[in-house]
Amino acid sequence: MMPLREEQDPRRFSYGDLVSATNNFSNERKLGQGGFGVVYKGYLTDLDMLIAVKKISRGSRQGRKEYITEVKIFSQLRHRNLVQLIGWCHDKGEFLLVYEFMPNGSLDSHLFGMRSPLSWVVRYKISLGLASALFYLHEEWEQCVVHQDIKSSNVMLDSSFNVKLGDFGLARLMDHELGPQTTGLAGTFGYMAPEYISTGRASKESDVYSFGVVALEIATGRRSVDPYGTEIPT
Structure with a gap:
């Protein structure tokens, strides 16, 4: 599996990209659920990479606020001990964040x-x-x-x-x-x-x-x- 380059900037995904990566957000791909959204396991064929996709709950104002904070702040940070933000998606009324996949979980x-x-x-x-x-x-x-x-x-x-x-x-x-x-x-x-x-x-x-x-x-x-x-x- 190709590792993400350290200098690669987060990119914007379309909703279709992430539907494809997560098998339409199937329950079999669900990694966990929090107060403001659900996290799914996905796979990006163009990067040959496993990812974790956080799908913000529709109608969650706090979830959208946290989404904006992550994109503004987290996308600028680079350190070996921080989860890398691969990208984000604001499409079709949905807000999603894409991270590198962590095999050993939390x-x-x-x-x-x-x-x-x-x-x-x-x-x-x-x-x-x-x-x-x-x-x-x-x-x-x-x-x-x-x-x-x-x-x-x-x-x-x-x-x-x-x-x-x-x-x-x-x-x-x-x-x-x-x-x-x-x-x-x-x-x-x-x-x-x-x-x-x-x-x-x-x-x-x-x-x-x-x-x-x-x-x-x-x-x-x-x-x-x-x-x-x-x-x-x-």
Whole structure:
């Protein structure tokens, strides 16, 4: 399978392209479903590449807002530990995002699902990869990118268990020199910093807090918010 060139820019797809790639969004191709859309596995014949296609739910204003954010911000980012955005589609009233396919799925499926436990070597590798992605977003790009939704279900894993951080629908751009900015509360409870919840001011530090929660999940194999009522102490 031909790898995507690092310098290749995201492209615009037609709706027909993605209908063909996903076998008309068949249930057999469904990878998962979230609050604002469904993700399908697809195949692009011209690139000889497996892809993941996120189809935004019709009528979801928040989903469309996150779609615009991803196209504006995520399409500009290039790092080995970020999921690569292959392209997008706004056609026939549909909004879709196309990403590189992650064979090992999301981190939460390995930590809390029925898969075999991750070795400590792999857990350490995943922790370093996520830290590297955050450092790039916070310090190395031309602007500071605050992700706002760092959690184990947004940490994707390629065939070699390399981290690929995804889902930039809540991300915000900030100048490096500025402190925390009021963005309106967004994110996932259990991963959000207490000071962010109380003030609504997002920052690099609130992202780092979320990273710490994920690191605890990696180390303990327990969810930050347990469905049975117990939580990892933070």
